[in-house]
Amino acid sequence: MEKSFWRRPCFRKNPSYHRKQLAIVKLSVIVPVFNENSTIDRVIDIIRSVPVPKEIIVVDDGSTDGTRERLRNRAAILDMRILFHEKNQGKGGAVRTGIQAATGDVVIIQDADMEYDPMDYLSLLAAMHQSGASVVYGSRFMQNKKVTSFWHRGVNFFLTALTNLLFGSHLTDMETCYKLFRTSVLKAIQLNSNGFEIEVEMTVKLLKRGEKIIESPISYKGRSFHEGKKIGWKDGFRAVAALWRYRFGRE
Numbered sequence: 440m441e442k443s444f445w446r447r448p449c450f451r452k453n454p455s456y457h458r459k460q461l462a463i464v465k466l467s468v469i470v471p472v473f474n475e476n477s478t479i480d481r482v483i484d485i486i487r488s489v490p491v492p493k494e495i496i497v498v499d500d501g502s503t504d505g506t507r508e509r510l511r512n513r514a515a516i517l518d519m520r521i522l523f524h525e526k527n528q529g530k531g532g533a534v535r536t537g538i539q540a541a542t543g544d545v546v547i548i549q550d551a552d553m554e555y556d557p558m559d560y561l562s563l564l565a566a567m568h569q570s571g572a573s574v575v576y577g578s579r580f581m582q583n584k585k586v587t588s589f590w591h592r593g594v595n596f597f598l599t600a601l602t603n604l605l606f607g608s609h610l611t612d613m614e615t616c617y618k619l620f621r622t623s624v625l626k627a628i629q630l631n632s633n634g635f636e637i638e639v640e641m642t643v644k645l646l647k648r649g650e651k652i653i654e655s656p657i658s659y660k661g662r663s664f665h666e667g668k669k670i671g672w673k674d675g676f677r678a679v680a681a682l683w684r685y686r687f688g689r690e
Contacts, residue, residue, distance in 0.1 A: 464544040466493040466560065467622065469537030471530050472510070473500040475551040479509060483519065486549060486557045491564065495519040496537045497551075501527035531637030535630050547619045555616055559657040563619045566655040573624045574650050576610065577617030577657035594675045601679065602639075605686040606646045610654065614638050614678070617657055624650060632681070639681040647685075 468486055472479060479497075486495055499507050501524045510521050522536055534548060545567070547560060559577055567575045580595070599613040618641060628644045630637065645652060 464492070464564070465542075466491050466564070467537075467541035467543030467546045468493055468495045468549050468557075468560075469534060469541065469546060470495065470497045470549045470551050471500060471533030471537065472497055472502060472506055472551045473527060473530075473533070474502045474504040474506060476502070476505045476509060478553045479506055479551050480513075482549070482551050482553055482557070483513070487519075489557050489560050491560060494541075494543055496522065496540050498522045498524065498533040498536045500524045500529070500533040529633040529635070531630070531632035531634050531640070534637050535632075538625060538630070541622055541626075544622060545619060546622050546625055548616055550616045554660055556658045556660075559617065560619075562657070563617060563655050566653060567619060567621075570653050572651055572653045573621040574645055574652045575619040576612060576615050576652055576654045577619070578610075578612040578654040579615060579657060579659040580611045581654060581656040598639075598675065598678050598682070601682055602642060605682055606643055608642075608646055608652065610642075610652065612654065613642050615657075618642075624648075634677060636677045636681040639678050640685065643682065643685040 470482070470486070475482075483495065483497070486493075497510060497519060499510055499521065507523065513519065514521055520540065522540060524533065524536070537548075538546065545564070547563070549555065549557060555577075563575050563577055566572075580592075595612065595614050599610050602608055602613045603610060615638075618638075624645070625641075628641070628648065630640055630644070632640045642652070
């Protein structure tokens with residue numbers, strides 16, 4: 440783990456100002472987890488260190504690698520709730536369970552694989568506060584850095600471009616994990632996806648409601664399939680099918 444990535448200053452030219460501005464909200468952090476035994480403790484510790492009022496909702500999606508036992512050992516932590524799926528449902532199923540349990544004013548989704556830096560919550564919350572928007576996406580590509588592999592970058596660009604074409608949006612990173620919502624807005628849409636296509640469903644249903652999605656740059660350190668990355672080419676095809684279905688179907 441690179442210290443410069445996980446411990447760098449993030450939107451903190453005036454830390455006291457940002458703490459004052461963000462103290463008015465409670466953030467619900469939803470952490471969908473499936474077989475992340477090697478990273479779950481570290482990501483929870485980093486989330487807990489972010490200086491904003493928050494609740495942490497961890498949803499274990501039927502892990503079989505010891506993650507569940509590791510989470511049970513941390514169940515006494517007062518600012519963390521742990522929910523368990525007996526069978527694997529997929530990221531979408533875990534996210535939907537977390538949304539139902541969320542009690543904060545705003546919600547963000549945090550993958551448990553250490554690819555995203557929780558300290559970026561500060562800049563995303565500040566962007567929401569300053570813009571008045573109800574939805575802020577953390578974009579990995581606004582700074583024109585090659586933060587993913589060529590294959591993943593190409594798939595992301597294609598899916599984002601297709602979203603923009605079909606729904607008239609102007610996004611740079613539709614598939615980002617870091618989606619920050621006002622809780623009332625998120626709970627007002629009915630979500631049904633169980634897999635990674637939950638990213639598509641959330642985005643298009645917000646756009647169809649007329650919600651303006653703004654973006655703010657974030658850091659990202661992608662991992663390879665060898666290191667445990669779970670999303671694959673089949674998920675890309677499912678995302679395309681979902682975009683087409685939500686644009687031309689009845690959903």
